[in-house]
Amino acid sequence: MFSIDRLRALAAVATHGSIARAARTLHMTPSAVSQQLAKLEREAGHALLQPHGRSVRLTHAGRVLAGHADRLIAQLASAQADLADLGSEVLGPLRIGGVGSAVRTLLPDALAALAAEHPRLTPTVVDGEAVDLLPRLVDGELDLLLVESWTTRPLAVPEGVTLRTLIGEEVYVALSVHHPLAGRSTIDLAAHADLRALADTAWACCPPGTEPHDTLLQTLRTRGVEPDIRYLLADHLTQLALVSRNVAASLTPAMSRRPAPPDVRFLATCPALRRDIRAAWLARAQSPPVRACLSAIAAAVATAVPEVPDGDGEEG
Template sequence: MFTLDRLRALAAVAVHGSIAQAARSMHMTPSGVSQQLAKLEREAGHPLLEPHGRSVRLTHAGRILAGHADRLLAQLAAAQADLADLGDEVLGPLRIGGVGSAVRTLLPDALAALAAEHPRLTPTVVDGEAVDLLPRLLSGELDLLLIESWANRPLTVPEGVTLRTLVSEDVYVAVSDRHPLADRESVDLADLPDTVWACCPPGTEPYEALVQALRARGVEPGIRYSVAEHLTQLALVARNLAASLIPAMSRHPAPPGVRFLHTRPPLRRDVRAAWLTLNESPPVRACVAAIEA
């Protein structure tokens, strides 16, 4: 029995022409995609891929099965959309995933408004980073994401995902009020060559944005503290143990002893809603509208 995840992997290779690019589009590792395809070949009873230079290409059997996979996945998405739009009622489950700052700042008021207006809607929320949440959206485990995109490192999403910017905000360097540059209004990252940093874990959007921003100014980042929560990062900043890049919505509440300096050149972050285009449902539309309101 062919599984949808394996058929999605084959369809992605057919579109992108390589396992590596298919893996990036699905936010999986190449080895994970290869494992899915190996299982699918055993189930199909035919080789589906063959070497082609330094990459691979679909065999005749692979092209036949990929065509069926495309039609099946499109039909499944259409069925889900039809059921979701039935009567255009805002009811049933709405599974939301979001980065912590957006969950804390944007969601509570929106969820309260939805509870009052649509009492038959049952939202659930998990927090996390885009690198972990996007695969769960693509697999159908989540319906709506609130994820971040940094101007110096824009977020890329696979085809078939709709993005809508909800908030665009400045990013600040947070330093202790005992830091030598704490009396400035702004700071060039090039002026922080020996700074210890606190940041979200490697692979996350904030981590990659910090590394890219510092290296663009000729500074090799010294990230000593890898913690997900901005409030924990600010606790380290307050004790003069580290500096941190903090988006505007995460400045409050900040512990005493923290100064927020504008960056030169300016850094900005967007918080965006993301959902599968073919799975846009009344609950998704209602939630996005509530946040925008």
């Protein structure tokens, strides 16, 4: 019979890639983790780790057992959570991270509901991109994420991270009313004339390594157009401020269309570009606060994206 603590040590090494990082996550010394792994190897009858430079990596047997360990740990966490829910109060810290548009649109109502229903819960929020937030989730620095996944670049997550799609929405090309394509309702990504107009347009976009940036590159490069990205701005509303002055175009998800500055038109694309907002958490760390927050966010989703007529960036 394998010890759950030893399996947890193996799973941590598999997730974090080193004994030292696993030890920090488990609040143990590297020596103690090494001792647990040595005992687990004797129990398993197979070598589970092998040297790799100044670190270690899992053998084939180690990867097989680590996969089972992740599932067992998740099942144990689920059992513990079910027991904790019996008469337990939702309280303590809840550390949330998310992309700006999702934080702005989904969290205010959710946080207000949590404050009313669970006054002893103390949520904190930090915004950022998935590329930066996911490592912090895996390292135990955050409990719950709101991240984005675009159709052209589906979100990849580490082993042990659970995803739940909260909302799916269309992505538009935002143009100034003075742009040559502004009189259109749709941009045809297969039409040579439309692509030429986009090639002659400067772009405002999220920084490299983010889903919006990679989506813009992939969408246009696969059609022979190299986008002229001049403005690297993480906030969609800041991008739209440049669009309104006919300085740039941008890719704008539906939930970021309002409040939009005047003189901006939103054009759908054919084929359609889409974005999902997903919640992400560690399966083995789903706590009553995480579940309460997921429930509150789900209640906020119904009113998350207000109706904005196509081509109209003005409020009202």
